[in-house]
Amino acid sequence: MKANTADAWVQARVQKYGPVSKLSLFGNPTVLIHGPAANKFVFSGDSSTVANQQTKSVKMILGDRNLLELSGEDHKRVRNALVPFLKPESLKQYVEKMDWEVREHLKTHWIGKQKVQVLPLMKNLTFNIICTLLFGIERGIRRDDLIKCFQHMIRGMWSIPVKLPFTTFSRAIRARWKAEKILKEVIEEKRAEIGQNSNSNPRDLISSLLSSGSREDEAITEEEILHNSMLVMVAGHDTSSVLITFIVRLLANEPAVYSAVLQEQEEIAKSKAPGEVLTWEDLTTMKYTWRVALETMRVFPPLFGGFRTAVRDIEYDGYLIPKGWQIFWVSSMTHMDESIFPEPSKFNPDRYENQLSVPPYCFVGFGGGPRICPGNEFARIETLVTIHYLVTRFSWKMCSDNSFSRNPMPSPSQGLEVQITQNKTIVTA
Numbered sequence: 001m002k003a004n005t006a007d008a009w010v011q012a013r014v015q016k017y018g019p020v021s022k023l024s025l026f027g028n029p030t031v032l033i034h035g036p037a038a039n040k041f042v043f044s045g046d047s048s049t050v051a052n053q054q055t056k057s058v059k060m061i062l063g064d065r066n067l068l069e070l071s072g073e074d075h076k077r078v079r080n081a082l083v084p085f086l087k088p089e090s091l092k093q094y095v096e097k098m099d100w101e102v103r104e105h106l107k108t109h110w111i112g113k114q115k116v117q118v119l120p121l122m123k124n125l126t127f128n129i130i131c132t133l134l135f136g137i138e139r140g141i142r143r144d145d146l147i148k149c150f151q152h153m154i155r156g157m158w159s160i161p162v163k164l165p166f167t168t169f170s171r172a173i174r175a176r177w178k179a180e181k182i183l184k185e186v187i188e189e190k191r192a193e194i195g196q197n198s199n200s201n202p203r204d205l206i207s208s209l210l211s212s213g214s215r216e217d218e219a220i221t222e223e224e225i226l227h228n229s230m231l232v233m234v235a236g237h238d239t240s241s242v243l244i245t246f247i248v249r250l251l252a253n254e255p256a257v258y259s260a261v262l263q264e265q266e267e268i269a270k271s272k273a274p275g276e277v278l279t280w281e282d283l284t285t286m287k288y289t290w291r292v293a294l295e296t297m298r299v300f301p302p303l304f305g306g307f308r309t310a311v312r313d314i315e316y317d318g319y320l321i322p323k324g325w326q327i328f329w330v331s332s333m334t335h336m337d338e339s340i341f342p343e344p345s346k347f348n349p350d351r352y353e354n355q356l357s358v359p360p361y362c363f364v365g366f367g368g369g370p371r372i373c374p375g376n377e378f379a380r381i382e383t384l385v386t387i388h389y390l391v392t393r394f395s396w397k398m399c400s401d402n403s404f405s406r407n408p409m410p411s412p413s414q415g416l417e418v419q420i421t422q423n424k425t426i427v428t429a
């Protein structure tokens with residue numbers, strides 16, 4: 001994984017052993033499957049066939065009531081509480097806040113600089129966006145403390161769960177308790193606010209969760225709010241920061257795509273008065289830029305794949321998957337299948353001109369079925385707003401080479417160091 005040999009490794013296995021093969025991963029018997037039918041089988045499987053299962057480290061760090069650990073009715077109930085705030089109708093009103101976060105970030109970290117490292121900066125930006133929009137946590141000591149906690153927690157999620165002092169995992173567990181303490185204070189504050197003004201619409205995800213479910217079968221517990229807040233912070237900022245970073249890398253390597261994105265974004269920038277913010281309507285016109293993002297996700301999916309567990313003996317494609325075995329799905333084999341995406345190595349955003357031309361379960365950057373990423377619209381908005389300000393205000397060229405590793409998210413060499421020049425043509429505010 002680390003040296004980015006994962007795609008080649010999967011391809012070699014499939015060539016040698018065929019579409020279904022068994023192996024041992026993390027000490028567990030595992031079946032590797034791929035392709036649209038496999039994706040459909042994994043994503044649409046119900047809790048009587050496949051269960052979602054994360055590693056022990058992930059479960060201990062995020063808590064056992066987070067969505068990834070839940071199945072059946074429990075999963076449905078918690079997901080139903082989470083989703084309303086992440087729907088386009090709710091997110092529409094937050095474009096202005098997102099716009100403000102991006103401009104503040106650029107003022108602090110890009111303007112006046114000659115070189116920047118894109119990936120760490122994008123992690124900082126997407127974390128701040130989540131804190132403001134989803135958790136209503138203002139800038140300051142509390143937010144800075146949370147960022148530090150989450151950095152340790154994310155490192156620990158991919159480590160071996162050894163609870164000895166000074167291990168990455170132990171540091172992650174200590175950070176997790178500190179993050180939980182901060183989030184508990186935030187929940188108490190939001191609860192008090194709701195108590196004082198029970199008729200107002202929820203302004204962030206925690207308030208929305210606290211206000212959800214008046215019926216007993218809809219209610220979500222405080223523990224579930226905590227564990228899912230931690231999940232959203234991790235799932236939300238790590239993935240989007242990788243996507244934005246790889247778009248920046250791609251735009252440096254593909255001049256024709258860069259010109260087309262710039263033209264689309266300049267049209268919008270020219271229609272604005274100095275300092276005027278982007279609106280939801282502006283985002284709906286950024287069609288080409290979003291196609292570039294989709295194509296970036298096809299070639300460099302932030303999530304390489306994932307795991308499920310067979311709840312009972314299951315027959316798949318003529319093979320028996322025994323109860324308790326891990327099922328490993330990978331996106332790259334489907335995304336690089338030339339019968340679905342002709343000339344798969346060619347970067348071609350026009351593939352998505354007609355969304356219906358991509359058959360179901362073939363583009364799985366956001367997963368599929370009942371566990372499809374509930375943050376996909378949130379990711380779309382933050383990506384488009386960020387790319388708008390980056391291309392209209394800066395030009396860049398890469399300082400580092402084109403290589404990247406996976407740990408397990410794709411991570412460009414030297415965090416993608418780029419040399420930047422500030423554009424003079426568009427008025428900045």
Ligand code: HEM
Pocket residue numbers: 067068079086231232235236237239240243302303305306307364365366367368370371372373374375376378379
């Ligand atoms: C480019 C950005 C993103 C990518 C590529 C991405 C990708 C994915 C994928 C592939 C899954 C399904 C995993 C599986 O079925 O095993 C998933 C699930 C999830 N994502 Fe995202 N995600 C992104 C952004 C976000 C954001 C911004 C949020 C929150 C605001 C979020 C929250 C979640 C949650 C909570 C789940 C678990 C859903 C469930 O189990 O029901 N993601 N994501």
